Amino acid sequence: MAMSQIKPALVAVPGSDIAVSTRNITKFYGYVEALRDLSLEFPRGQLTSLLGPSGCGKTTLLKIIGGLLEPTSGEVEVNGQTVTGPGPDRAFVFQDFALLPWASVMRNVAFGLEMRGVGRSEREDIAARYIKEVGLAGFEKAYPHQLSGGMRQRVGLARALSVDAQVLLMDEPFSAVDEQTRRKFQEDLLSLVQNENKTFIFVTHSIEEAVYVSDQIAILLPRPSRVSEIIRPSNFREKGVDNIRRDPEYLDIVDQIWSSLRSYVE
Amino acid sequence: MRQVAPVSIAGAPPGAPTAGKRSIAPSRSLVLKILSAAILFGAWEIAGRIPVSYAFPTFVESMAALFRLAADGTLWTAYAETLQPLVVGVTISALLGIAIGLWVGLSEFFDWLFSPIFIVMQAAPLAALIPLLVLAYGIGLTSKVLVVCIMAMPVIVLNTASAVRNTPESMKEMARAYLATDLTILLKIIIPAASPVIFAGLRLGISAGFIGAILAELKITPTGVGDIITFSRSIADYPTMYAAIFSIILLAVLFLNLLEWIEAVLFKGNQRGYVSD
Ligand SMILES: Nc1ncnc2c1ncn2[C@@H]1O[C@H](COP(=O)(O)OP(=O)(O)O)[C@@H](O)[C@H]1O
Ligand SMILES: [Mg+2]
Numbered sequence: 195m196a197m198s199q200i201k202p203a204l205v206a207v208p209g210s211d212i213a214v215s216t217r218n219i220t221k222f223y224g225y226v227e228a229l230r231d232l233s234l235e236f237p238r239g240q241l242t243s244l245l246g247p248s249g250c251g252k253t254t255l256l257k258i259i260g261g262l263l264e265p266t267s268g269e270v271e272v273n274g275q276t277v278t279g280p281g282p283d284r285a286f287v288f289q290d291f292a293l294l295p296w297a298s299v300m301r302n303v304a305f306g307l308e309m310r311g312v313g314r315s316e317r318e319d320i321a322a323r324y325i326k327e328v329g330l331a332g333f334e335k336a337y338p339h340q341l342s343g344g345m346r347q348r349v350g351l352a353r354a355l356s357v358d359a360q361v362l363l364m365d366e367p368f369s370a371v372d373e374q375t376r377r378k379f380q381e382d383l384l385s386l387v388q389n390e391n392k393t394f395i396f397v398t399h400s401i402e403e404a405v406y407v408s409d410q411i412a413i414l415l416p417r418p419s420r421v422s423e424i425i426r427p428s429n430f431r432e433k434g435v436d437n438i439r440r441d442p443e444y445l446d447i448v449d450q451i452w453s454s455l456r457s458y459v460e
Numbered sequence: 461m462r463q464v465a466p467v468s469i470a471g472a473p474p475g476a477p478t479a480g481k482r483s484i485a486p487s488r489s490l491v492l493k494i495l496s497a498a499i500l501f502g503a504w505e506i507a508g509r510i511p512v513s514y515a516f517p518t519f520v521e522s523m524a525a526l527f528r529l530a531a532d533g534t535l536w537t538a539y540a541e542t543l544q545p546l547v548v549g550v551t552i553s554a555l556l557g558i559a560i561g562l563w564v565g566l567s568e569f570f571d572w573l574f575s576p577i578f579i580v581m582q583a584a585p586l587a588a589l590i591p592l593l594v595l596a597y598g599i600g601l602t603s604k605v606l607v608v609c610i611m612a613m614p615v616i617v618l619n620t621a622s623a624v625r626n627t628p629e630s631m632k633e634m635a636r637a638y639l640a641t642d643l644t645i646l647l648k649i650i651i652p653a654a655s656p657v658i659f660a661g662l663r664l665g666i667s668a669g670f671i672g673a674i675l676a677e678l679k680i681t682p683t684g685v686g687d688i689i690t691f692s693r694s695i696a697d698y699p700t701m702y703a704a705i706f707s708i709i710l711l712a713v714l715f716l717n718l719l720e721w722i723e724a725v726l727f728k729g730n731q732r733g734y735v736s737d
Contacts, residue, residue: 357638
């Protein structure tokens, strides 16, 4: 079998240690149970996708990991330490970008460093480097409303990268950009995962996107919300970005995920 | 999001994308302001010449009266009087109004405690309250300052509070995710995000404060500009009366322009529009 498919029992991830783990997370919004007894492990240096239909609790789980929401019960550990709130070890990329409209690209990208008390010239040097890295050199003085959706999300990405957190939490970062831009983003994300030694937790509702970018895919199902399976695509990544979408294993996994999800989609 | 910039994502930037549009905007708005003033004064002159009423002087007559008032010093002594309750009242209203507004916007308890007071204050017929104020605080400066505050403060408080309450949740969440403290969130997210609406409230409040200052002088004791208005009307010197009214409107307009300028300096980026969608 070309991929290892694991039922959501406790799994030892082969050959890597765990950067983030969630243990028995339950989350109620009033009487709505968004997550039930969810346990999941995120291997260091890899990209794990949370994939599932909308409303199944992906954002909720990501915000709990980010320390922006408190779980009703259960706990999150990052590098063996229990999460009690936002921390310097995690950086967030938001679905709606969450840029400050009154601040230039430079100030937006440097915002995280500013909050960490990094001096102005130092943080602008760092920010400038990441602005360049995401391909926005020359737009430092532009304001968010002057940028396209794709460019805005690059600003959000540069902001997350510039604080140099070990864990990147990305909530459907590409869902609001057009298809062409999204493909470019996905390719860039692959090289980012390779080059930066960071742990990526990536929320998406797109099956193709998840299979394309992930080292590990956790499929979440709603009502009650739970991890239904964990899939680790194994060997098509080495064949180069241009070949992934034609790879038989890629296509198989996409099909397989669709057949397990289809019954949950009205 | 629907719109995609004409530049390629990773391509070369089009120079400074910010420049251009903005630099001509101020001069154009100045031209428009002068033009609309000219049309207004022209209409006034024509209406005065017809005349629409024997009590309605022409623009030129009124301006002549204004220069007379300025030349013999009457105007300046009048303003020395009128500006006292106005400046004190508007300053108190702005500072206290914004402070209370922030508080009310941030805390449900203070919202519950204060909002009704200001809603009532805004709705109350001021003319009916003035006798009560005079009864309680006499006919001095205190009563006049209070009239200015009653006129100016509610809209400042209510605007500030609603602007604070409407700060986009996602921006606050972003700031928390990047380790901002509550105080930084207030200073760097909530206040800048709320500033356009706060300034709109200030503009409305200060305009109302001007009305309050004149109203106080007409209803409590005729002093300052209110005295010029009352006295010149009693002797049917309508050009002087209109000159006094015109001068207070002019002062209000100049002051509001100053406020606009302060806003532009303090919150530069805010005029650059919001990221919609
Ligand atoms: N602030 C909230 N208050 C009440 N219910 C919420 C709130 N946020 C999310 N929910 C509910 O929790 C469930 C999971 O939401 P969410 O985590 O946003 O899902 P996803 O990101 O997978 O679309 C949904 O049913 C949603 O209606
Ligand atoms: Mg979501």
